Amino acid sequence: MKPIERTEVQNAIDSFAGQDVYLHLETTNGAYATHVDEAFFSAGAYIRNAYIQYEHGKIIGDGPYRIGLKLNIGWVYAEGVNHFELDEQGRLLLAGLDFSGKLAVSMQLSPTPFE
Amino acid sequence: MEKERHVLVIFPHPDDEAFSVSGTLAIHREAGTPVTYLCLTLGEMGRNLGNPPFATRESLPKIRKKELIDAANAIGIEDLRMLGLRDKTIEFEDDEKLTSMFTDAINELNPSLIITFYPGYSVHPDHEATARAVVRAVERIEEKIRPKLQCVAFSNNCIDELGQPDIIHDITGIEDKKVAAITAHRSQTEAMVLDWKEKFENQDADFLEWIRKERLWTYKF
Ligand SMILES: [Zn+2]
Numbered sequence: 001m002k003p004i005e006r007t008e009v010q011n012a013i014d015s016f017a018g019q020d021v022y023l024h025l026e027t028t029n030g031a032y033a034t035h036v037d038e039a040f041f042s043a044g045a046y047i048r049n050a051y052i053q054y055e056h057g058k059i060i061g062d063g064p065y066r067i068g069l070k071l072n073i074g075w076v077y078a079e080g081v082n083h084f085e086l087d088e089q090g091r092l093l094l095a096g097l098d099f100s101g102k103l104a105v106s107m108q109l110s111p112t113p114f115e
Numbered sequence: 116m117e118k119e120r121h122v123l124v125i126f127p128h129p130d131d132e133a134f135s136v137s138g139t140l141a142i143h144r145e146a147g148t149p150v151t152y153l154c155l156t157l158g159e160m161g162r163n164l165g166n167p168p169f170a171t172r173e174s175l176p177k178i179r180k181k182e183l184i185d186a187a188n189a190i191g192i193e194d195l196r197m198l199g200l201r202d203k204t205i206e207f208e209d210d211e212k213l214t215s216m217f218t219d220a221i222n223e224l225n226p227s228l229i230i231t232f233y234p235g236y237s238v239h240p241d242h243e244a245t246a247r248a249v250v251r252a253v254e255r256i257e258e259k260i261r262p263k264l265q266c267v268a269f270s271n272n273c274i275d276e277l278g279q280p281d282i283i284h285d286i287t288g289i290e291d292k293k294v295a296a297i298t299a300h301r302s303q304t305e306a307m308v309l310d311w312k313e314k315f316e317n318q319d320a321d322f323l324e325w326i327r328k329e330r331l332w333t334y335k336f
């Protein structure tokens with residue numbers, strides 16, 4: 001993964017618009033957050049292989065970025081995104097890595113199901 | 116350390132074995148005792164992707180699989196079984212399915228000692244769910260022929276509630292294998308081990324105590 005290049009990511013988002021794609025969306029503060037700091041409220045969410053189709057999507061901000069996808073009957077969005085990779089399987093892998101490099105948010109689109 | 120017939124180790128994540136009991140397992144292997152390690156997941160949800168990142172969410176499991184094999188080799192484990200479940204989903208699996216996976220392994224291997232986490236005292240939901248299922252499987256075995264069940268605990272309240280560990284293995288002399296096992300899990304441990312060489316050279320007392328003493332609690336049914 002490398003730091004976000006906005007145009008490249010926007011082009012990839014555009015290329016998936018209007019077709020069926022598989023979505024991976026995840027936020028996490030790690031399973032040990034409350035163990036390390038008992039005052040920390042641990043929360044996160046995870047969805048893998050949601051089958052969606054979006055009308056259009058946008059990447060917004062100066063970095064870290066926000067990314068939103070407008071569906072026929074709903075929305076998908078993520079914030080804190082700062083890294084990306086277009087992998088050899090034609091998937092758009094987006095991630096938000098925190099100040100120590102740990103994954104905090106992940107949003108991925110693929111024409112084929114994620115393993 | 117008592118000579119065992121067969122040691123069965125059950126943990127959900129690659130690297131659980133390295134930090135907790137890799138020295139103990141290496142000692143069993145050096146004594147010629149067979150060790151089977153059931154590792155439930157490939158740590159797909161690990162948050163460390165390298166800094167700068169060398170992994171993605173999608174490549175991480177492949178990297179960690181290789182790391183797990185390297186760690187098992189460092190310890191001398193010949194029977195490593197990856198069970199193909201998914202990180203952070205263990206507690207949502209069917210309880211009976213998990214239990215019978217472990218019952219099947221116990222029936223096949225007839226271990227004299229089983230090592231897993233201590234339910235209630237092992238912090239991560241996957242650790243807890245794995246531990247509960249192991250306890251269910253072992254509990255069903257008639258007491259006379261039940262293998263020993265020794266557990267790893269590290270929650271903040273574990274000493275208060277469980278008391279001091281009744282088993283402490285001093286692995287002095289075999290630290291190299293433990294360090295090799297931990298280092299093998301490079302994607303997760305790279306930053307952590309940076310100053311270890313220095314700590315060994317300086318004979319850092321807290322560090323040596325931590326790395327040399329492996330602590331286990333016998334499970335109380
Ligand atoms: Zn673990």
